[in-house]
Amino acid sequence: MKKITLFFLMALMCSFTAMAQFTFPLDTGMYQTTGPTPIVVVAVNDAGNAAGVPGVVYDTFTVTYDWSDPGTSDPWSSEEALNFTTTAGTTLVDPPTSGGASSGASTTLTFSGAIPGGAYDPSVDGFLELGLFRSYSAPADITNISVTIFPVPTCTSPAATAVAVDNCGSAQFSIDVDVTSLGDATSVTISNNAGVAPTTVSATGMVTVGPFPAGPGGVVDLTLEHDQDNVCNVDLGSFDDSCTGLPPITSATFNLGCAQSDTTTLTFNPGNIFWVEINLSGGCADLTVDTNTSTGIDSEVGLYDATGALIGNDDDGGDGLLSLFSAGALADGTYYMVASAFNTTFGATDFGVTTSDTSTSGNLVMTATSGAVLSTSDIEEQASFSYYPNPVNNTLTLNAQNNIENVRMYNMLGQEVMNVKPQTLDSELDLSRLETGTYFVQVTIVNVTKTVRVVKQ
Numbered sequence: 001m002k003k004i005t006l007f008f009l010m011a012l013m014c015s016f017t018a019m020a021q022f023t024f025p026l027d028t029g030m031y032q033t034t035g036p037t038p039i040v041v042v043a044v045n046d047a048g049n050a051a052g053v054p055g056v057v058y059d060t061f062t063v064t065y066d067w068s069d070p071g072t073s074d075p076w077s078s079e080e081a082l083n084f085t086t087t088a089g090t091t092l093v094d095p096p097t098s099g100g101a102s103s104g105a106s107t108t109l110t111f112s113g114a115i116p117g118g119a120y121d122p123s124v125d126g127f128l129e130l131g132l133f134r135s136y137s138a139p140a141d142i143t144n145i146s147v148t149i150f151p152v153p154t155c156t157s158p159a160a161t162a163v164a165v166d167n168c169g170s171a172q173f174s175i176d177v178d179v180t181s182l183g184d185a186t187s188v189t190i191s192n193n194a195g196v197a198p199t200t201v202s203a204t205g206m207v208t209v210g211p212f213p214a215g216p217g218g219v220v221d222l223t224l225e226h227d228q229d230n231v232c233n234v235d236l237g238s239f240d241d242s243c244t245g246l247p248p249i250t251s252a253t254f255n256l257g258c259a260q261s262d263t264t265t266l267t268f269n270p271g272n273i274f275w276v277e278i279n280l281s282g283g284c285a286d287l288t289v290d291t292n293t294s295t296g297i298d299s300e301v302g303l304y305d306a307t308g309a310l311i312g313n314d315d316d317g318g319d320g321l322l323s324l325f326s327a328g329a330l331a332d333g334t335y336y337m338v339a340s341a342f343n344t345t346f347g348a349t350d351f352g353v354t355t356s357d358t359s360t361s362g363n364l365v366m367t368a369t370s371g372a373v374l375s376t377s378d379i380e381e382q383a384s385f386s387y388y389p390n391p392v393n394n395t396l397t398l399n400a401q402n403n404i405e406n407v408r409m410y411n412m413l414g415q416e417v418m419n420v421k422p423q424t425l426d427s428e429l430d431l432s433r434l435e436t437g438t439y440f441v442q443v444t445i446v447n448v449t450k451t452v453r454v455v456k457q
Contacts, residue, residue: 020151022053027145032070033080035137044147045128047087055123058149061091063111063130065145069104075138076100077107078359083131088117094135098270100359102321102342105296107361120149155229156183160190162222162236167211168243174210175222175239179203183232189225190236194218200227215246216275216338216351244350245308248275248336254368258282261369268297268341268364273353276337278368280330285371289337290324296362298342299323304351306334309423311403313346329383329402331447339366383448387441391455394432398443400425406444412437431456 024044031040045051061084067077078100084091093111100109120128132142159181166173177190179201191198194212201207212220219240226232251274254262266274280287291299301323302313311327318324323339338346338353341360346353385400398404404427409418417434420427429441434456442451 021148022058023146023148024051024053027147028143029145031132031142031145032139033132033134033142034139035134037133039083040132040142042130042132042145044130045122045126047125047127049122049126051122051126053122053126053149055121057152058120058122059115059118059152060150061113061115062148062150063093063145064099064108066106066143067099067109068106068141068143070139070141073138075104075134075136075140076102077105077109077140078102079134079136079138080109080140081133081135082111083133084111084113084116085129085131086116086120087125087127088115088119090131091116095359099361100270101296101361102298102359103296103362105362115149119152150231153229153231155185155226155232157232157234158183158185158188158224158226159234160224160236162239164239164241165208166214166241166243168214168241168246170211171214171243171246172211173214173218173239173241173243174208174212175220177207177209177222177224177236179205179207179224183226185226185228185232187227189227191223191225193221198225212241213249214241214243216248216273216353218249246351247277247306247308247334248338248351250275250277250336252366253277253279255279256281256284256287256368256370258284258370258373261367263293263365263367266364266366268294268360268362270341270358270360271355272364273338273340273344273355274364274366275351276366276368278335278337279333280335280370281332282370283332283373284330285373286326286328287330287335287371288324288326288369290318290367290369291322291339291365292318292324292367293365294322294363295365297322297360297364299339299364300342300344300346301325301337301339301366302344302346302353303327304336304338305423306336308349308351310346310348311335315342329446331405337366337368339364383445383450385443385445385450387443387452387454391457392431393457394430396429396431396441396454398422398427398429400443400445402446404443404445405447406442406449408442410440410442412439 081094096109097112098110160179162177187202222236224234252264298321303311314325341357344355
């Protein structure tokens with residue numbers, strides 16, 4: 001009985017081993033790519049399967065290697081490319097799946113893809129080689145090549161649909177997950193990347209996951225995990241709220257009086273968007289935000305007010321490919337600095353920042369510096385504006401050197417007839433519906449309100 005049991009356990013273990021992923025021995029040799037040609041060929045296995053790969057069918061691969069700049073030119077790791085070749089054909093991965101950056105900083109690159117023809121059975125034909133090259137001509141060194149292949153799943157994946165449900169009043173949202181099938185799993189787990197405890201499910205039906213913080217930066221990735229075989233895990237997608245005007249999720253808070261500075265250093269990975277809350281006080285002459293001491297990053301930076309309105313942004317106004325933006329005479333209050341990599345879009349409202357970056361990695365240093373205290377004459381100058389024509393028929397134009405925060409208009413009886421918040425340097429007021437007569441216009445700029453009199457004809 002013991003022999004039979006032992007034999008069964010050994011057979012079961014061999015079955016599990018045979019169906020597991022296979023990693024070829026690490027290739028520690030030094031290789032150098034110089035450009036699109038020549039392609040550096042790295043032999044991984046031969047037709048007779050000298051590498052001894054278990055004889056099952058594999059359908060996907062991952063290749064990693066250590067990348068460095070030899071110092072003879074100016075290569076970027078994001079320029080590397082890889083051919084994965086079997087007898088069935090070649091799969092090209094260009095650029096790297098992850099790890100690539102628009103810099104020469106040393107990194108580990110990952111290339112993932114489908115095996116040519118969808119199947120690699122080394123018991124039939126084990127031939128496998130890599131082709132290493134670059135999209136741009138500049139030498140780069142490659143070491144520690146690791147090749148892993150993954151078998152065709154023998155499990156059945158679970159299935160589910162998911163939708164975000166807003167709770168904007170509480171600055172939160174949750175995700176309703178409708179599990180329609182467990183596949184061949186006895187249980188599944190719904191996991192996320194936002195730090196909320198995973199949810200285990202053993203029957204089909206609706207499950208609510210969360211809550212999660214709403215606002216910019218609150219994107220949540222969900223995975224439906226097959227608890228008995230992670231090969232059959234399912235990516236449910238990325239989810240966000242549709243609440244507007246909510247403050248972003250911040251990485252740091254700076255409390256600045258005048259003539260002060262603060263900084264934070266963050267590890268930047270592809271696609272990151274980082275926010276810093278700035279509480280400004282003291283009536284300062286200006287506020288400057290920059291990424292000037294960052295490394296390995298081609299950055300962009302922006303500044304938003306507490307309502308989510310864009311004050312301004314910059315790409316390469318700092319040192320080299322780094323960023324710097326200055327805003328003059330901001331009113332005391334809360335502002336939000338945001339930074340990401342090149343190819344970032346800054347929306348005009350609702351903290352609407354997105355990025356298409358997929359390759360940048362490095363150290364992002366976010367710094368905010370406030371100017372000296374504004375003198376009375378400085379304040380008057382910063383709040384100055386012009387207006388015309390006067391008398392006016394239909395349209396009154398306002399021009400200022402700082403954002404026009406608010407415009408209120410009153411008739412001779414003291415009744416408010418207009419209240420707008422332009423948040424722009426120039427504003428055109430439509431007076432066509434007002435009766436003829438004299439009106440008082442209150443204009444607020446940098447928290448200073450001035451009143452002028454206009455005549456409507």
